[in-house]
Amino acid sequence: MPDTLRGITIPWAALPDTAGLLEYLVRDDVLCWVRRDGGLAGFGEAARFTATGPERFRAASAWWRTVATGARIENHVGGPGTGAVAFGSFAFSWTSRHASRLIIPSVLVGLDGGRGWLTYLTCDPDAEVSAAAAEAALAGWLEGVAAGRAADDGDRLVPGQVSEEDYRAAVTAGVERIARGELSKLVLARDVVAELASPVATAQVLRELAVRYQDCWTYAVDGLVGSTPEMLIKVDNNVARARVLAGTLDRANIRKRDGESDADYAQRVLAGSEKQQHEHEIAIDSLTAKLEPYTSAMTSHSEPFVLQLPNVWHLASDVTAELGRGGGPVPSSLELAEAVHPTAAVCGSPTELAGALIRELEGMDRGPYAGPVGWTDGAGNGEWGIALRGAVVESPTRVRLYAGCGIVEASTPEAELAETWAKFRPMLEALGLRG
Template sequence: MESARGDEASARAETPLAVRTTEVEDTSIRAFFDAAREAAVEDAGFGTEPASTPRAVWRTPESGSVAAYGASATCEANGPDRFASIRSRARELFAALESDTDDSGTPGSFGTSSVPETTDGSSDPSTSEAPRVARPRLFGGFSFFPDAHEGPWRGVPDARFVLPATQFVSTDEEAWLTAIGDARAVESRLLDLRDRLASAADPGPPEPSVIEHAERTTSEATWRDQVDLALSRIDAGALRKVVLAQSLRATLDRPVSVPEALSRLADTYPDCFVFSFPPGEGHRDFFGATPERLVSMRGRDVATGALAGSVGRGETDAADERLASSLAASEKDDREHSLVVEAIGDQLESLAASVTIGDRRVRKLATVQHLFTPIDARLAEDEHVLSLVEALHPTPAVGGLPPDVAAETIREIEAFDRGWYAAPVGWFDAAGDGTFAVAIRSAVAEESRATLFAGNGIVAGSDPAEEWTEVQLKYRPVLDALGL
């Protein structure tokens, strides 16, 4: 195991690292994890899955699903420079991948070579380049604030990204399996997993869970006091907006099955970013289904958006449309949404040659409706997606305005550490392209315990009782996903 460690960042990688890719028949993410776990158990020679085996899932409506198992390398960072630290170490990791595969064979772009099957069933690693979707990516996320490590985040770094041992990509047109690791073994590992996937049975429907104990970090009375305090600062002119959050700790009757929860989330929220990442060592998973894109970047093209202002769904179509109309006409929600649009546009102006703000609309999800405005930009110069992540986080949709005053208010008022909640999660590749979402509608799970998070934007005119009701709606996606 090779390691490199500085004052604020660390990384670990097996050496040498090679990359091999093969096309496979499509299957479910749960089937992929089952096959990868079986292979890992056999390789380890134990009767159980090796400890601290990371798993990651990333699903978007426009580009399919990616599942990652194991770790060929990890990058971690702490402190306010966590974005730059991860970017720097990732550059070294990707460069090493290219170097290793250059020495060992015929790589494609980013050091990836494909492993097509010959007519006799054997593998031939000496031909074609793997497609872009199959190339290696780093998966992970950042904390909302630096040094927020209490509660379920104890021992979790401010940033953690994993270069997986195995990566499975599924789109509408194709499915690819990528293996990364020791150059002497990576090809045989890839072909073994390919064969396992070919015969894998899709897992049956998940079983429901039962909450044995639940505890809120914030009572309704305390919440009203918190909102009143925020409103007093808004009335005094110190704040324009602040997002206040709370958490719900639940103990279930059985260990949390994150793959099952993700399957439910993907079915119920097909237009959201469904994600799961390991925030630290051990069997912890941070997962959710967020409607909020922080940024996507490919080349110099950037996509983001403003998501702020919300209302519930109606029990009938007519009631639903009345609620949507009331949201669109709400002065309070218009004020909150406009603040977010303006702030994101301003943040992009310093990096972009042009910024295009689209038409506002009501975006309907299973349990809630949001005001949404798409925002696109064309960068003036080449950038890394992490530069945009750092520039945009936190958006006013999860922090507030002015940013520094809102951050101070959140730290003072909230009764828990946000950890990775409402922070950037996603992936990036060797080219510096990638996609990050804002990790709302989320939870962190360990064994049979899950801590759920939800929040709401407070602006002039906010009503504490209404804000409480709205926040409870935002727990619903993860509660449903847990089978509760």
Template sequence: MSTAPAGAPAPTPLLARTVPIADPGDLLDLLPRPDAAATVSWVRRGDGLVGWGVAARVDTHGATRMVDADAWWRETAGTMVVRDDVRLPGTGPVAFGSFAFSRRSDSGGTLLVPQVLVGRREGRSWLTAVGPAGLGPTPSLAACRGEVTPVTGPGEVSFTDGALTSEEWQQAVAEVVATIRGGEVEKVVMARDVVARTGADLDVRHLLRNLADQYPTCWTFSVDSLVGATPELLVRRDQGLVACRVLAGTIQRTGDDAADLRRAAELARSSKDLGEHELAVASVAEALGPYCSSFNVPDSPFVLHLPNVMHLASDVTGVLDRSHSGGPSSLALAAALHPTAAVGGTPTARAVELLAEAERMDRGRYAAPVGWMGADGDGEWGIALRSGQVTGPRSVRLFAGCGIVAASEPAAEARESEAKLTPMRSALTS
């Protein structure tokens, strides 16, 4: 965690000033510069939050990376001077975060407060500016944007294998299937990576625009150079209510509406996929139990239709138990839930050990919590799926994962992984 040197003067308190503004139009079109490290986004169906610049930041590592970041945010937000004329979720001071999947990963975790934040919710729009207290009134949106550079495309894009070739990954899946059939675990979620290289310097706005246009029902995110469009909400905390969207069980779309309806019906009846989904839902319910006074688990999933795939999905909801100091923050809930069976396996601890061996790579922040949190602890955290980590001016590491169970066929899982790589491939090449 970031700390001030011994004997250093106390930092100047930050002022977070939120004012209502006229509808600014498309939120993603407001982003003024291409820098992936200083651009944040959490947008779905045109609503959400975008921001730029860094007013405060903490980097954490190890098993307590989310707990430490949560503690830093409570302290930082508690010292801020807040003037909020809107008072909606996402107004006032907001921190965005992303964290490594594994406690052993060098990727650690980051929580950052943007200098400028623009949001829209329920037909209302606002601007939040964060800076040293005493700088005067909040400037206009135009002044906050400053010099705006045109969005540029990435040029010619090439893709190469990551840690494993497709054939090597299928062999690794076959070995995991044999372990599952031996009774050691029930499910292991296997990920693979692909490296994209661009002909021109990457403009994160190009990626975000394409992802939002192609996957409007997903949460289009950008935090600390991690970019993607996730269909899976790990947890939302909103005024005492808790919600999670669980996805497990996938089938690829054909592009033919009639055929896709038949495939959706097959997915809803698939014993393999229903079993995989049941394990994922049970892991979420078990993790939420200690933090909720009550919660609801649907009896059966619905089929979520996305442009490239269809998933079995369940929305688990609960009421936060506030008997202990107001209850845990949204990030604390995300830490308690991660990793779910949907991204790790069942039993999760052993499955995560197996996938770390079988994948032969560090996932970094793929399939881990990504999202935002307000000063009151409310916020939304997704699972960083359908995503890529910008690793250089002209390189992005793309990820996709598949739930492996006893009935899995390696070639079919490879095809599924290709379907799940489509969003990021398409966002780069469109």
């Protein structure tokens, strides 16, 4: 356990009017959670916690509760994301060797609408904690602006742990198990590896993603980077929200009818597909069933809407729930992330059987892919997305990308393989590569 966490949060007006937090995504080691021009950007490390295995969430929650309860924070702003804050990333599976982690940044810049703030955090008992110290610490971190990079002829994309042939075989086997009635949905993923001729420019990748995918949540936690369209759980003053996605249509292969708009095409082909609707229904039922025990009221769309992204369309549903049931304590965002992970959108249904079948058929350790990624504060607020459309920076010149698809009885191996390439596209483009 670290020494007592101390800190200060002050109003921060030094945020550009147009670029917002993007102006702070300048270091390759930045911690971030950004959507449109709002969110959080963190620098340095005041403390860290890691855990593996089935108790990884509970251990992290216990550690954070102890740290946050004992923290001495002078908070001149208030509200979610101020005061004591930790960024986090959790392994998808309890069997993973990958260490789940919480990281308390030394310096944090936040923006929510027109409200900006600067937080300075330290476990050093001798450190000065003041507005001047916070400003000086931020200035020091911003001196180390990372260089960008251009695409190089020496950059190449190579197969990962799961080849295209292996993936098609896994999908075939999964469909057979679904057809036998063992489960209704299974999510299978694969990986590819980018081998770069020069060091990856992570900050540049994050800015590219944040600009192109403004309706997604761009994240960076300790080498895990990406831009996810799916919110696992958000808690803001005892109200929980989630965005569930299942059902995908690649925008690179459009076959519109004469006079048909893109929106009408997506509505007809995606929303009108019995297969896609079935996959989405399983995903939304999974999330609401897991969330229901913690809520006093819950609402969701009666029909999914079509979410338009630069690379794909998705069927999407938003869920809102009022927390608190039976007079017990209101769960924190991190506790709820544990409760609802994994949903059918990234695992399958029923969840326990799907998880076992993923380990049998997939042929790789997902690590943090499809696990919760985001942040939590000392009041229990937080935002936890699902680590999708992302990659893990394994070395300065090696980046591993992941993508997966929901498999139902009507799935075909070739179609699911093509869908993985559509989902690789955001990271490939941000890295300057072609699939």
